[in-house]
Amino acid sequence: MAQKPSIPKGTRDFGPMEMARRNYIFDTIRSVFQLYGYSQIETPAMENLSTLMGKYGEEGDKLLFKILNSGDYLRSADRGLIDAGDYVRLTSQISEKGLRYDLTVPFARFVVQHRNELQMPFKRFQIQPVWRADRPQKGRYREFYQCDADVVGSDSLINEIELLQLIDDVFTRFGIRITIKLNNRKVLSGIAELIGAPEKIIDITVAIDKIDKIGIENVNAELRERGISDEAIATLQPILSISGTTNRRLEQLSEVLAKSEIGTLGVRELREVIDGVEALGLNAELELDVSLARGLNYYTGTIIEVKAKDVAIGSITGGGRYDNLTGVFGMPGLSGVGISFGADRIYDVLNTLDLYPDDTALGTKVMFTNFGTAEAAAAMKMLKQMRQAGIGAEIYPDASKMKKQMARADALSIPYVAIVGESEMSEGKLTLKNMTTGEQHLLTVTEAIETVKSDK
Amino acid sequence: MAQKPSIPKGTRDFGPMEMARRNYIFDTIRSVFQLYGYSQIETPAMENLSTLMGKYGEEGDKLLFKILNSGDYLRSADRGLIDAGDYVRLTSQISEKGLRYDLTVPFARFVVQHRNELQMPFKRFQIQPVWRADRPQKGRYREFYQCDADVVGSDSLINEIELLQLIDDVFTRFGIRITIKLNNRKVLSGIAELIGAPEKIIDITVAIDKIDKIGIENVNAELRERGISDEAIATLQPILSISGTTNRRLEQLSEVLAKSEIGTLGVRELREVIDGVEALGLNAELELDVSLARGLNYYTGTIIEVKAKDVAIGSITGGGRYDNLTGVFGMPGLSGVGISFGADRIYDVLNTLDLYPDDTALGTKVMFTNFGTAEAAAAMKMLKQMRQAGIGAEIYPDASKMKKQMARADALSIPYVAIVGESEMSEGKLTLKNMTTGEQHLLTVTEAIETVKSDK
Numbered sequence: 001m002a003q004k005p006s007i008p009k010g011t012r013d014f015g016p017m018e019m020a021r022r023n024y025i026f027d028t029i030r031s032v033f034q035l036y037g038y039s040q041i042e043t044p045a046m047e048n049l050s051t052l053m054g055k056y057g058e059e060g061d062k063l064l065f066k067i068l069n070s071g072d073y074l075r076s077a078d079r080g081l082i083d084a085g086d087y088v089r090l091t092s093q094i095s096e097k098g099l100r101y102d103l104t105v106p107f108a109r110f111v112v113q114h115r116n117e118l119q120m121p122f123k124r125f126q127i128q129p130v131w132r133a134d135r136p137q138k139g140r141y142r143e144f145y146q147c148d149a150d151v152v153g154s155d156s157l158i159n160e161i162e163l164l165q166l167i168d169d170v171f172t173r174f175g176i177r178i179t180i181k182l183n184n185r186k187v188l189s190g191i192a193e194l195i196g197a198p199e200k201i202i203d204i205t206v207a208i209d210k211i212d213k214i215g216i217e218n219v220n221a222e223l224r225e226r227g228i229s230d231e232a233i234a235t236l237q238p239i240l241s242i243s244g245t246t247n248r249r250l251e252q253l254s255e256v257l258a259k260s261e262i263g264t265l266g267v268r269e270l271r272e273v274i275d276g277v278e279a280l281g282l283n284a285e286l287e288l289d290v291s292l293a294r295g296l297n298y299y300t301g302t303i304i305e306v307k308a309k310d311v312a313i314g315s316i317t318g319g320g321r322y323d324n325l326t327g328v329f330g331m332p333g334l335s336g337v338g339i340s341f342g343a344d345r346i347y348d349v350l351n352t353l354d355l356y357p358d359d360t361a362l363g364t365k366v367m368f369t370n371f372g373t374a375e376a377a378a379a380m381k382m383l384k385q386m387r388q389a390g391i392g393a394e395i396y397p398d399a400s401k402m403k404k405q406m407a408r409a410d411a412l413s414i415p416y417v418a419i420v421g422e423s424e425m426s427e428g429k430l431t432l433k434n435m436t437t438g439e440q441h442l443l444t445v446t447e448a449i450e451t452v453k454s455d456k
Numbered sequence: 457m458a459q460k461p462s463i464p465k466g467t468r469d470f471g472p473m474e475m476a477r478r479n480y481i482f483d484t485i486r487s488v489f490q491l492y493g494y495s496q497i498e499t500p501a502m503e504n505l506s507t508l509m510g511k512y513g514e515e516g517d518k519l520l521f522k523i524l525n526s527g528d529y530l531r532s533a534d535r536g537l538i539d540a541g542d543y544v545r546l547t548s549q550i551s552e553k554g555l556r557y558d559l560t561v562p563f564a565r566f567v568v569q570h571r572n573e574l575q576m577p578f579k580r581f582q583i584q585p586v587w588r589a590d591r592p593q594k595g596r597y598r599e600f601y602q603c604d605a606d607v608v609g610s611d612s613l614i615n616e617i618e619l620l621q622l623i624d625d626v627f628t629r630f631g632i633r634i635t636i637k638l639n640n641r642k643v644l645s646g647i648a649e650l651i652g653a654p655e656k657i658i659d660i661t662v663a664i665d666k667i668d669k670i671g672i673e674n675v676n677a678e679l680r681e682r683g684i685s686d687e688a689i690a691t692l693q694p695i696l697s698i699s700g701t702t703n704r705r706l707e708q709l710s711e712v713l714a715k716s717e718i719g720t721l722g723v724r725e726l727r728e729v730i731d732g733v734e735a736l737g738l739n740a741e742l743e744l745d746v747s748l749a750r751g752l753n754y755y756t757g758t759i760i761e762v763k764a765k766d767v768a769i770g771s772i773t774g775g776g777r778y779d780n781l782t783g784v785f786g787m788p789g790l791s792g793v794g795i796s797f798g799a800d801r802i803y804d805v806l807n808t809l810d811l812y813p814d815d816t817a818l819g820t821k822v823m824f825t826n827f828g829t830a831e832a833a834a835a836m837k838m839l840k841q842m843r844q845a846g847i848g849a850e851i852y853p854d855a856s857k858m859k860k861q862m863a864r865a866d867a868l869s870i871p872y873v874a875i876v877g878e879s880e881m882s883e884g885k886l887t888l889k890n891m892t893t894g895e896q897h898l899l900t901v902t903e904a905i906e907t908v909k910s911d912k
Contacts, residue, residue, distance in 0.1 A: 005565045005785045008502050008553050013566055015573065016495035016580070023496070034819035035843045037850025039472035040479070044599050045501060045555075045585065046464050046521075065502075068522040068551055070589040074543040082538055087530040095524055097464050099501075109461045110469055117471065119867045121853055124472070129501065133526040143500050156853035158832060165840070279833060280840055329461045363490035376614060377735060384621070384736055387491045394493025397577055397612035411575045 010134070010142030021347065021356055025174075026127055029147050029341055032170045033125040036162060038149050041124050043106040045131075046097045053098075055105045055328065063133045065099040065142075066091060099131040103148045104325075104338075111152060112329040120153030141344065150338030152325055157269060159337050160302045160321065161276035167306060167317055167339060168284045174346065175355045177309040178316070179285045183292035184270045185299045185320070187253065190263015191239060191290070194256070195232035203228065205293035208240060216240055239290060246274055249288045269301060285309070295320055304339060308349045316345045363392035365452050366416045367409045368430075370396040379420040382430055382445045386418075389449045393418075409435055416452055466590070466598030477803065477812060481630075482583055485603050485797055488626045489581040492618060494605045497580050499562040501587075502553045509554075511561045511784065519588045521598075522551040555587040559604045560781075560794075567608060568785040576609030597800065606794030608781055613725060615793050616758045616777065617732035623762060623773055623795060624740045630802065631811045633765040634772070635741045639748035640726050641755045641776070643709065646719015647695060647746070650712070651688035659684065661749035664696060672696055695746060702730055705744045725757060741765070751776055760795060764805045772801045819848035821908050822872045823865045824886075826852040835876040838886055838901045842874075845905045849874075865891055872908055 007013060014022060030040070046067060053061055073094040081090040100106050103126045111118065127147045136142055149166070151159045164180060171178045188205065192198040203226040207219050214222075219240060223233050242252045250271050257263030274286060284306075292303050294315070301321035308316055319339030326334045350356055366386055368379040379395055386393045394414075396405045409417045419431040424442065432448045433440040443451065463469060470478060486496070502523060509517055529550040537546040556562050559582045567574065583603045592598055605622070607615045620636060627634045644661065648654040659682040663675050670678075675696060679689050694712045698705050706727050713719030730742060740762075748759050750771070757777035764772055775795030782790045806812055822842055824835040835851055842849045850870075852861045865873045875887040880898065888904045889896040899907065 005507050005569055006504065007500055007507075007565075007569070008504055011500035011502060013500070013570065014498040015570065016497060019496040019498060022498075034848050035846070037820045037823075037848060039819075040475040041472060042470040042475060042478075044463050044467035044469070045587070046467060046599065048462065048464055051461050051463075062526070065526075066524040067555075068524050068547065070518070070521075072541070072543050074538065074541050074546065082530065085528070085530050087528050090530065091524065099523075109463075113461055113463070114469065114471065119864055123850070131501070143502065151853065154853040156826075158826070158836070158851060158853045161836070162851070162853075169843075276833070276836075280836060363495075364493045367493075370612075370614070377732070380614070380617070380732075380736060387625075390491070392490050392493060394579065395614060395618070397607065397610040397614045397618075408575055 008142065010136030010140075012141065012143070021350070022343070024356060025343055025346055025350070026145070026147065028173050029170055029343075030125070030127060032166055032173065033149050035169070036123075036149075036166045038123045038125040041107075041110060041126055042128060043100065043103075043110055043126070045099055045129075047100055047106055047109065049092065049096055049098045051109050051329075052101060052105060056101055060101060064101055065131045065133055066095040067097040067099070069094055069096060100128070101132055102130050103128060103146045103340075104150075107148070107150060108326045108329055111334070112326050112331045115331065121151050121159075122153055123149070123151045125149040139344065139348070145343045147341040147343055148338060150325075150336050152334050152336030155335050157272050157276065157302075160273045160304075161280070163319065163337060163339050164273070164277045164282070164286075164304070165280060167304070168282045170317075170341065171306070172283050174350060176316075176346070176349055176353070177284075179287050179307045179309055180282075181287050181289040181292050181305045181307065182270060182274065183289055183303040184266040185296070185301055185303060186262045186266025186269065187257065187290065188266075188293060188296070190257040190260035190266055191236070193260045193262065195228070195235045197228060197232050200226070200228055200232075202293065202296060204236070205291050205296075209291035209293075211240060211291070242290065246286060246288050250274070253288075253290065266301075273302060294318055298322055300324075300335075302337060311349045311352050313345055313349060315342065316349060317341045364394055364412065364414050365391050366393040366418050366432075366448075367405075367412075367414045368393065368395040368418045369402065369405050369420060370399050371402075371421050372399045375420050375422065375425055378425045378428075379418070379430070382418065382420065382448075385445045386449060386452075389453070391449065391452055415455070416448075418448060464598065466592030466596075468597065468599070477806070478799070480812060481799055481802055481806070482601070482603065484629050485626055485799075486581070486583060488622055488629065489605050491625070492579075492605075492622045494579045494581040497563075497566060497582055498584060499556065499559075499566055499582070501555055501585075503556055503562055503565065505548065505552055505554045507565050508557060508561060512557055516557060519590055520557055521555040521587045521589055522547060523553040523555070525550055525552060556584070557588055558586050559584060559602045559796075560606075563604070563606060564782045564785055567790070568782050568787045571787065577607050577615075578609055579605070579607045581605040595800065595804070601799045603797040603799055604794060606781075606792050608790050608792035611791050613728050613732065613758075616729045616760075617736070619775065619793060619795050620729070620733045620738070620742075620760070621736060623760070624738045626773075626797065627762070628739050630806060632772075632802070632805055632809070633740075635743050635763045635765055636738075637743050637745040637748050637761040637763065638726060638730065639745055639759040640722040641752070641757055641759060642718045642722025642725065643713065643746065644722075644749060644752070646713040646716035646722055647692070649716045649719065651684070651691045653684060653688050656682070656684055656688075658749065658752060660692070661747050661752075665747035665749075667696060667747075698746065702742060702744050706730070709744075709746065722757075729758060750774055754778055756780075756791075758793060767805045767808050769801055769805060771798065772805060773797045820850055820868065820870050821847050822849040822874050822888075822904075823861075823868075823870045824849065824851040824874045825858065825861050825876060826855050827858075827877055828855045831855075831876050831878065831881055834881045834884075835874070835886070838874065838876065838904075841901045842905060842908075845909070847905065847908055871911070872904075874904060 077093045129145050131143050192201045207222045238256045242249050254267045299320035300323040303320040305315045306317035321337040323335050325336050368383050370376045417433045424430050431440050432443050533549045585601050587599050648657040663678045698708045710723045755776035756779040759776040761771045762773035777793040779791050781792050824839050826832045873889045880886050887896050888899050
């Protein structure tokens with residue numbers, strides 16, 4: 001016997017039940033994206049390496065899956081590089097395509113390539129897998145889906161307000177209670193300006209982030225360790241002690257940053273977004289979090305991060321505003337704002353909280369029995385009517401023992417079995433058995449359809 | 457300015473309108489698959505090359521996209537192979553994964569790997585892209601979707617009957633008139649047996665296929681050219697002249713193949729499938745076609761091919777029964793039958809015949825205008841109500857000139873614009889403009905929702 005086959009590490013098969021749950025997640029997100037006026041696009045799994053390389057830092061370049069050129073890829077390879085074992089430079093000679101690493105760079109490439117066909121502002125969403133040659137570990141895969149929505153070509157903060165509403169809408173549908181953390185890159189720039197250490201901004205945010213866990217004193221000690229001057233630490237104190245309601249926090253922040261032009265602008269943007277969202281009402285808790293510093297090399301305005309309240313897991317959605325999505329492809333100055341839902345983590349949260357709707361299961365509602373040629377032929381006529389009524393249904397294809405047939409319905413959690421034996425056939429009816437209650441009734445097809453349809 | 461970015465040849469971007477149309481195709485096929493009791497699975501884009509190699513013939517091995525191993529792939533490479541320029545053998549040392557070439561081999565791998573979790577018969581469908589390093593040309597891509605449904609673990613011809621109904625159901629929904637061609641591999645084996653030239657079966661079917669175009673005399677000449685003996689050609693004549701209704705054809709075939717056991721079995725299977733389907737009623741035309749020989753190395757029973765009646769294009773769906781799906785992975789004797797919808801060709805047919813439903817377009821039904829902060833805030837409250845009512849809607853994010861805002865709605869074919877200016881705001885209403893008729897009315901949000909929803 002051949003070796004039992006396997007799949008590459010870090011990848012997954014999805015069976016029927018997992019697919020039903022994943023489809024529930026993707027369909028929910030997709031329908032909300034559409035409700036908010038986002039249009040779907042898809043880009044190829046393979047991009048030219050010239051599009052991908054250099055966009056994710058040196059580490060990212062290494063994590064790209066590269067595709068070997070077809071045919072005799074050695075022919076055009078530089079012997080010197082091979083002899084020197086310089087595989088990094090050799091790669092560009094034997095590989096010109098790679099698998100997409102995220103949806104953002106392909107989106108930027110798409111916008112530039114199709115600039116003349118697009119209506120600005122362009123609101124797009126994209127739900128596709130991405131690939132990363134990361135070391136696989138629990139919850140980290142080499143193939144996983146991203147669900148992104150972005151608006152480009154508009155500076156208006158209405159876009160931020162709408163994206164926050166959209167996030168709220170998605171998680172309300174899922175029944176997941178969330179906190180949306182908000183920050184603004186300009187506020188962080190203001191803080192750095194204020195303490196005269198712009199290059200230390202990441203150290204500062206990392207330290208601030210620990211206040212709740214280790215207290216102000218320890219944060220100050222850590223800041224000192226990270227090389228922040230005592231003077232800067234003193235200047236930082238009012239920011240570290242910001243507390244209270246979101247409004248109260250905004251006021252304190254506004255005072256502290258009053259001398260920084262960019263910081264003040266950041267506070268004003270935060271206030272406009274928060275006021276805008278609160279005027280419309282939100283189920284989620286909104287939290288102004290000055291330590292939130294995701295995508296610091298990338299985001300230029302609003303920064304968004306979503307946490308589940310009832311499950312200890314990392315960020316389940318994130319996003320922000322950027323100023324220059326497409327500059328690297330020769331189209332500068334295009335601002336946008338976007339969010340990305342973490343489908344795998346949302347899947348874990350829904351599983352943990354057992355929040356799937358009852359009907360997130362296999363579509364088959366009725367299984368017809370098969371007692372032989374004549375009975376099966378009669379059953380298939382009724383089966384056809386069921387399907388015409390929109391009911392997912394199947395017939396056991398072989399005339400196996402009744403017990404075996406019922407075992408299938410049971411194993412697949414098919415809620416009804418339609419028994420068509422000799423007596424049913426002679427009456428042109430079927431016996432509908434409810435697999436949950438065990439009840440069964442002799443019914444016409446029309447009656448059976450009504451019964452199945454009225455069962456929720 | 458950087459070079460305008462591009463995508464690898466043979467791949468495609470799909471913009472909003474193409475996505476809407478493709479989703480219509482996939483959603484239709486998916487919903488019918490589910491109606492027939494098929495469950496969805498997904499497998500990773502990357503499979504181990506040991507899973508893929510040798511499954512598609514020598515040519516297929518070449519057409520696999522291979523992924524370069526991560527890190528220093530040269531370290532474990534054999535210098536001798538490099539020096540000899542033996543890139544074929546070197547590939548197995550520097551690449552251990554490839555992109556999926558079809559959905560059948562990954563499905564077989566899936567069945568073997570998960571054999572203990574699966575309920576047999578296992579009815580699965582799968583809609584995912586596949587990749588082939590084929591020379592790109594019109595209608596042939598390097599990345600394209602396959603939509604497959606298979607039942608494994610059942611020999612019953614009920615499965616064939618159901619798949620034919622399923623095909624009929626899908627194309628009825630699309631509004632595409634089709635001919636379903638049917639044959640049976642056992643009939644072809646019977647013919648080969650009869651004329652004593654089993655190795656010539658492909659030559660024979662290729663020649664038979666031309667009867668309508670070139671006539672019997674020319675077909676006979678071609679058979680002679682292809683090395684078929686005069687005696688065999690004489691034996692073949694009754695088969696070449698088979699004609700009339702499907703029933704009449706079956707009768708003639710049955711007579712001609714009476715002496716061949718396997719041929720007779722093939723005719724019996726064909727009859728059972730055709731009778732079964734006709735008893736249930738079919739919109740498609742069913743055609744018994746003895747020259748149909750697709751997948752001859754693979755199929756062992758029923759062979760199915762679907763042609764569009766109103767567009768000259770190749771087969772748009774195909775399939776058949778196989779006896780040994782998983783033998784190559786060490787699990788012999790698993791019979792199954794499956795079909796594959798050609799999404800790209802169906803897309804072309806729907807485009808050619810302009811058969812998309814009217815609402816296969818962008819989801820946005822209403823665009824709100826934006827005349828400044830106060831008006832936008834009022835508009836966003838109404839917008840929220842619209843979305844809560846399930847209407848896809850957006851607001852123009854910037855307070856641009858009216859003309860520019862209207863141009864967007866026009867360009868995106870958004871059917872309604874909701875104008876919220878000072879006077880509407882003071883009345884708590886909106887002016888709903890129908891972009892097709894130009895009509896506009898001052899309405900409450902509730903009235904506007906009713907108007908939009910009642911418009912079909």
